[in-house]
Amino acid sequence: MSKYRFLAVAGIIVILILSMAISAGEKKGYPNDLTRLIDYMTGSFSSAEQAEADSAYYDIRLQMFPVWLERSEARWFYIEQARSDYPDQPYRQRVYRVSQIDDSTFQSSVFELPDSHRFIGAWRREIPLGNLTPDSLIAREGCDIILVKQGNVFVGGTQDNNCPGSLRGAAYATSEVTIKRDAMISWDRGFDTEGNQVWGSEKGGYIFKKIR
Numbered sequence: 307m308s309k310y311r312f313l314a315v316a317g318i319i320v321i322l323i324l325s326m327a328i329s330a331g332e333k334k335g336y337p338n339d340l341t342r343l344i345d346y347m348t349g350s351f352s353s354a355e356q357a358e359a360d361s362a363y364y365d366i367r368l369q370m371f372p373v374w375l376e377r378s379e380a381r382w383f384y385i386e387q388a389r390s391d392y393p394d395q396p397y398r399q400r401v402y403r404v405s406q407i408d409d410s411t412f413q414s415s416v417f418e419l420p421d422s423h424r425f426i427g428a429w430r431r432e433i434p435l436g437n438l439t440p441d442s443l444i445a446r447e448g449c450d451i452i453l454v455k456q457g458n459v460f461v462g463g464t465q466d467n468n469c470p471g472s473l474r475g476a477a478y479a480t481s482e483v484t485i486k487r488d489a490m491i492s493w494d495r496g497f498d499t500e501g502n503q504v505w506g507s508e509k510g511g512y513i514f515k516k517i518r
Contacts, residue, residue, distance in 0.1 A: 339455055340406045344381050346460070346485050347404070348372060351514035354390065363507065365390040368490070368514050369429040373401070374440070380405040384425070384434045396426060401435070401443055407452075412460065414451040417443035451483055460485040471496050474505045482511060490514045 336342040351368040369386040388396040403415040448468035463482040471479035476496030484491040493511030
Protein backbone atom coordinates (compact mmCIF):
# COMPACT_ATOMS: atom_id res chain seq x y z
CA MET A 307 0.00 0.00 0.00
CA SER A 308 1.41 3.39 -0.99
CA LYS A 309 2.02 6.12 1.56
CA TYR A 310 -0.74 8.34 0.14
CA ARG A 311 -3.26 5.51 -0.03
CA PHE A 312 -2.44 4.62 3.57
CA LEU A 313 -3.02 8.21 4.69
CA ALA A 314 -6.35 8.36 2.83
CA VAL A 315 -7.56 5.13 4.44
CA ALA A 316 -6.38 6.32 7.84
CA GLY A 317 -8.27 9.58 7.37
CA ILE A 318 -11.48 7.73 6.53
CA ILE A 319 -11.07 5.55 9.63
CA VAL A 320 -10.62 8.62 11.83
CA ILE A 321 -13.78 10.21 10.39
CA LEU A 322 -15.74 7.00 11.00
CA ILE A 323 -14.50 6.77 14.58
CA LEU A 324 -15.45 10.40 15.27
CA SER A 325 -18.89 9.88 13.75
CA MET A 326 -19.44 6.80 15.91
CA ALA A 327 -18.29 8.70 18.99
CA ILE A 328 -20.71 11.54 18.33
CA SER A 329 -23.53 9.08 17.72
CA ALA A 330 -22.68 7.15 20.88
CA GLY A 331 -22.57 10.36 22.89
CA GLU A 332 -25.98 11.36 21.62
CA LYS A 333 -27.44 7.95 22.43
CA LYS A 334 -25.84 8.01 25.85
CA GLY A 335 -27.51 11.31 26.65
CA TYR A 336 -30.90 10.20 25.31
CA PRO A 337 -31.38 6.42 25.31
CA ASN A 338 -34.62 6.92 23.39
CA ASP A 339 -36.75 9.70 21.93
CA LEU A 340 -39.24 9.62 24.79
CA THR A 341 -36.39 10.44 27.20
CA ARG A 342 -35.36 13.30 24.93
CA LEU A 343 -38.91 14.69 24.86
CA ILE A 344 -39.22 14.45 28.66
CA ASP A 345 -35.92 16.30 29.09
CA TYR A 346 -37.03 19.05 26.69
CA MET A 347 -40.34 19.47 28.54
CA THR A 348 -38.90 19.56 32.06
CA GLY A 349 -38.17 22.90 33.71
CA SER A 350 -39.19 26.53 34.12
CA PHE A 351 -39.96 28.57 31.01
CA SER A 352 -40.52 32.27 30.38
CA SER A 353 -41.99 34.38 27.56
CA ALA A 354 -40.33 37.54 28.93
CA GLU A 355 -38.12 38.02 25.88
CA GLN A 356 -41.08 37.86 23.51
CA ALA A 357 -43.20 40.14 25.72
CA GLU A 358 -40.44 42.74 25.82
CA ALA A 359 -40.21 42.73 22.02
CA ASP A 360 -43.96 42.68 21.35
CA SER A 361 -46.59 44.25 23.64
CA ALA A 362 -49.23 41.89 22.21
CA TYR A 363 -47.78 39.17 24.43
CA TYR A 364 -47.73 38.89 28.22
CA ASP A 365 -44.75 37.83 30.28
CA ILE A 366 -45.89 34.32 31.22
CA ARG A 367 -44.09 31.78 33.38
CA LEU A 368 -44.60 28.11 32.57
CA GLN A 369 -43.64 25.41 35.05
CA MET A 370 -43.40 21.78 33.89
CA PHE A 371 -42.10 19.18 36.32
CA PRO A 372 -42.32 15.37 36.42
CA VAL A 373 -44.50 13.63 39.01
CA TRP A 374 -45.10 10.00 40.00
CA LEU A 375 -41.66 8.93 38.81
CA GLU A 376 -42.28 5.40 40.06
CA ARG A 377 -44.96 4.79 37.41
CA SER A 378 -43.65 3.01 34.33
CA GLU A 379 -46.69 2.99 32.02
CA ALA A 380 -46.11 6.64 31.02
CA ARG A 381 -44.40 9.86 32.12
CA TRP A 382 -46.45 12.36 34.11
CA PHE A 383 -46.04 16.15 34.48
CA TYR A 384 -47.56 18.80 36.71
CA ILE A 385 -48.08 22.07 34.80
CA GLU A 386 -48.64 25.66 35.98
CA GLN A 387 -48.97 28.83 33.93
CA ALA A 388 -49.14 32.30 35.47
CA ARG A 389 -48.35 35.89 34.60
CA SER A 390 -44.98 36.93 35.94
CA ASP A 391 -46.55 39.67 38.06
CA TYR A 392 -48.97 37.16 39.65
CA PRO A 393 -46.82 34.02 40.05
CA ASP A 394 -48.99 32.56 42.82
CA GLN A 395 -52.23 33.03 40.89
CA PRO A 396 -51.90 30.58 38.00
CA TYR A 397 -54.60 30.77 35.36
CA ARG A 398 -53.92 27.19 34.27
CA GLN A 399 -53.05 24.03 36.19
CA ARG A 400 -52.89 20.70 34.43
CA VAL A 401 -51.41 17.24 34.57
CA TYR A 402 -49.99 15.71 31.37
CA ARG A 403 -49.58 12.00 30.69
CA VAL A 404 -46.87 11.58 28.06
CA SER A 405 -46.47 8.30 26.19
CA GLN A 406 -44.94 7.02 22.96
CA ILE A 407 -47.26 5.70 20.24
CA ASP A 408 -44.70 4.57 17.63
CA ASP A 409 -41.13 5.33 16.51
CA SER A 410 -41.83 9.01 15.86
CA THR A 411 -45.21 9.79 17.43
CA PHE A 412 -46.02 10.78 21.01
CA GLN A 413 -49.20 11.56 22.89
CA SER A 414 -49.74 14.02 25.72
CA SER A 415 -53.08 13.42 27.42
CA VAL A 416 -54.41 16.36 29.43
CA PHE A 417 -56.05 16.24 32.87
CA GLU A 418 -57.50 18.74 35.33
CA LEU A 419 -56.92 18.51 39.07
CA PRO A 420 -59.72 18.32 41.65
CA ASP A 421 -59.64 21.39 43.91
CA SER A 422 -56.71 22.67 41.87
CA HIS A 423 -56.06 25.64 44.19
CA ARG A 424 -54.68 23.16 46.74
CA PHE A 425 -51.78 22.42 44.42
CA ILE A 426 -50.65 25.95 43.55
CA GLY A 427 -46.86 26.02 43.72
CA ALA A 428 -46.65 22.22 43.90
CA TRP A 429 -43.83 22.26 41.34
CA ARG A 430 -41.58 23.74 44.03
CA ARG A 431 -42.07 20.72 46.30
CA GLU A 432 -39.70 17.78 46.41
CA ILE A 433 -42.64 15.47 45.63
CA PRO A 434 -45.07 17.77 43.74
CA LEU A 435 -48.27 15.69 43.83
CA GLY A 436 -47.34 13.20 46.50
CA ASN A 437 -50.84 12.98 48.01
CA LEU A 438 -52.63 12.62 44.68
CA THR A 439 -53.06 9.64 42.36
CA PRO A 440 -53.87 9.52 38.63
CA ASP A 441 -57.34 8.07 39.24
CA SER A 442 -58.26 11.34 41.02
CA LEU A 443 -57.69 13.41 37.87
CA ILE A 444 -60.35 14.68 35.47
CA ALA A 445 -59.58 13.79 31.86
CA ARG A 446 -60.06 16.49 29.22
CA GLU A 447 -61.52 14.27 26.55
CA GLY A 448 -60.60 15.25 23.00
CA CYS A 449 -57.77 17.53 24.15
CA ASP A 450 -54.87 15.13 23.69
CA ILE A 451 -51.85 16.61 21.95
CA ILE A 452 -50.19 14.43 19.32
CA LEU A 453 -46.51 15.19 18.70
CA VAL A 454 -44.35 14.00 15.81
CA LYS A 455 -40.57 13.99 16.00
CA GLN A 456 -38.97 16.02 13.20
CA GLY A 457 -35.22 15.79 13.52
CA ASN A 458 -34.56 16.79 17.13
CA VAL A 459 -37.78 18.82 17.43
CA PHE A 460 -41.28 17.66 18.39
CA VAL A 461 -44.21 19.28 16.57
CA GLY A 462 -47.96 18.75 16.86
CA GLY A 463 -51.17 19.78 18.56
CA THR A 464 -54.78 18.89 19.25
CA GLN A 465 -56.74 17.02 16.60
CA ASP A 466 -59.50 18.72 14.59
CA ASN A 467 -62.06 20.55 16.79
CA ASN A 468 -62.41 17.80 19.38
CA CYS A 469 -61.31 19.73 22.47
CA PRO A 470 -64.36 21.37 24.10
CA GLY A 471 -64.08 24.73 25.84
CA SER A 472 -66.49 27.40 27.05
CA LEU A 473 -64.11 30.22 28.00
CA ARG A 474 -65.40 33.58 26.64
CA GLY A 475 -68.11 31.90 24.62
CA ALA A 476 -65.85 29.36 22.93
CA ALA A 477 -67.20 26.06 21.68
CA TYR A 478 -63.83 24.38 21.27
CA ALA A 479 -60.12 25.05 21.80
CA THR A 480 -57.03 24.21 19.80
CA SER A 481 -53.39 23.99 20.72
CA GLU A 482 -50.35 23.97 18.44
CA VAL A 483 -47.03 23.04 20.01
CA THR A 484 -43.35 22.94 19.06
CA ILE A 485 -40.92 21.56 21.62
CA LYS A 486 -37.18 22.15 21.28
CA ARG A 487 -34.19 21.53 23.50
CA ASP A 488 -34.24 24.98 25.09
CA ALA A 489 -37.63 26.44 24.12
CA MET A 490 -41.27 25.68 23.60
CA ILE A 491 -43.77 27.43 21.31
CA SER A 492 -47.41 27.11 22.35
CA TRP A 493 -50.37 28.61 20.51
CA ASP A 494 -53.65 28.09 22.38
CA ARG A 495 -56.87 29.50 20.93
CA GLY A 496 -60.62 29.27 21.48
CA PHE A 497 -63.27 29.38 18.74
CA ASP A 498 -67.04 29.73 18.71
CA THR A 499 -69.43 27.44 16.81
CA GLU A 500 -68.91 29.45 13.62
CA GLY A 501 -65.13 29.17 13.76
CA ASN A 502 -64.48 32.72 14.96
CA GLN A 503 -61.56 33.11 17.36
CA VAL A 504 -62.75 34.39 20.74
CA TRP A 505 -59.62 34.09 22.86
CA GLY A 506 -55.89 33.51 22.52
CA SER A 507 -53.13 35.24 20.63
CA GLU A 508 -54.01 36.29 17.09
CA LYS A 509 -50.42 36.75 15.92
CA GLY A 510 -48.89 33.39 16.73
CA GLY A 511 -47.77 31.19 19.57
CA TYR A 512 -46.09 32.17 22.81
CA ILE A 513 -42.35 31.52 22.77
CA PHE A 514 -41.26 30.11 26.11
CA LYS A 515 -37.50 30.04 26.66
CA LYS A 516 -36.19 27.55 29.20
CA ILE A 517 -34.72 29.39 32.16
CA ARG A 518 -34.17 26.49 34.54
